[in-house]
Amino acid sequence: MTAPACRSCGTPLTRTLVDLGKTPLANSYVPPEDAATPDEYYPLHARVCETCFLVQVDDVVPPEAIFRDYAYFSSFSAGWVEHARKYAEQAISKFDLGPDDLIAEVASNDGYLLQHFVKAGLPVLGIDPALDAAEAARERGVRTETEFFGHDSATKLRGTYGAASVIAANNVLAHVPDINDFVSGFSALMAEEGVASFEFPHILNLLEKVQFDTIYHEHFSYLSLHAVEKCFARHGLRVFNVEELPTHGGSLRVWACHSASSRQAESGLEAIRKKESDFGIATTQAYDGFPAKVDAIKTGLLAFLTKAKSEGKTVAGYGAAAKGNTLLNYSGVTADHISFVVDANPMKQNTLLPGSRIPVHGPDALSERKPDYVLILPWNIAEEVATSMSHISDWGGRFAVAVPQLTILP
Helix, strand or coil: CCCCECCCCCCECCEEEEEEEEECCCCCCECHHHCCCCCCCEEEEEEECCCCCCEEECCCCCCHHHHCCCCCCHHHCHHHHHHHHHHHHHHHHHCCCCCCCCEEEECCCCCCCHHHHHHCCCCEEEECCCHHHHHHHHHCCCCEECCCCCHHHHHHHHHHHCCEEEEEEECCHHHCCCHHHHHHHHHHHEEEEEEEEEEEEEHHHHHHCCCHHHCCCCCCEEECHHHHHHHHHHCCEEEEEEEEECHHHCEEEEEEEECCCCCCCCHHHHHHHHHHHHHCCCCHHHHCCHHHHHHHHHHHHHHHHHHHHHCCCCEEEECCCHHHHHHHHHHCCCCCCCCCEECCCCCCCCCECCCCCCEEECCHHHHHHCCCEEEECCHHHHHHHHHHCHHHHHHCCEEEECCCCCEECC
């Protein structure tokens, strides 16, 4: 079998990070009326490019199958909305933005971020292919185009709306199969002295903290600053600053400009370059031994669920998150282990999780059914969940997380 090619530099991919077998799409929640219809399963195999060190999964699912009917709405996380508000405040101040500056966001979802620029009186343009999310954004007063972003669509949008002074791209760079076409779109849409910011989970955390559950089909790439700089340079973009963020288990916010821009490099850039160099991000050794660490998490989770069941304890889940579906499906967890999951997003409620077929209810189901344990599947917001749902202690309930190891929270 011919090795697939790196989606960034084209090198044949012969090194595996981890092979998670075949799983359903992580966000393909099953309506009750389709409960008898089997899930479609696709290979989920993460590989490492030994030239540019972009980690990536095989391109087996067209993006239209994932993102047109997309159940994730950003505004259901209060912490994420606050993160967005602070970003808007920082960008307006740092770049002295005013009513003549167009602020664009790629993968703008339901307007969670651009709404803050609207409130500040700045013109905005959201770009997102998800029809329901785009409509929710428009209801917030966020002008939105339903497009897949790339060089051609960016050129068209610039002709209609003008060049963008700031383009935000939060947790989307990893979601595009054609990363070269996507990145070239920023060169096309961004003003001559404009800036673009890209937020994405830093692969150092995936490797160090064994965050394998962040691997799923819609995450085509797993990013380091090293790999991103290689790709950006190919399309006339230059990174001038990097910030470390606590979001999504540890992320980077990379600031880029045109290669010919007058902007000077800031201290954050060299700091992250050094951190990655010290880790050995551009060496094959950094990626060795990962499958054994993944299997240890699976073993720990199954041991916890088996013990709870043998003791007559009930376990529920919190958060019908995509990362949770990777964890549950790779571990072979079903409704026999976890009786139900709750989620605040009405789009996910009254569905079944793909693969595991665990039913999803609203948060009130916790108080109604009083489980002994609640496994927080989106571990990146565990503190927020444990605080907001602290009432489970009223009946002796305890929270747990499975990654990077099974832990019962105090």
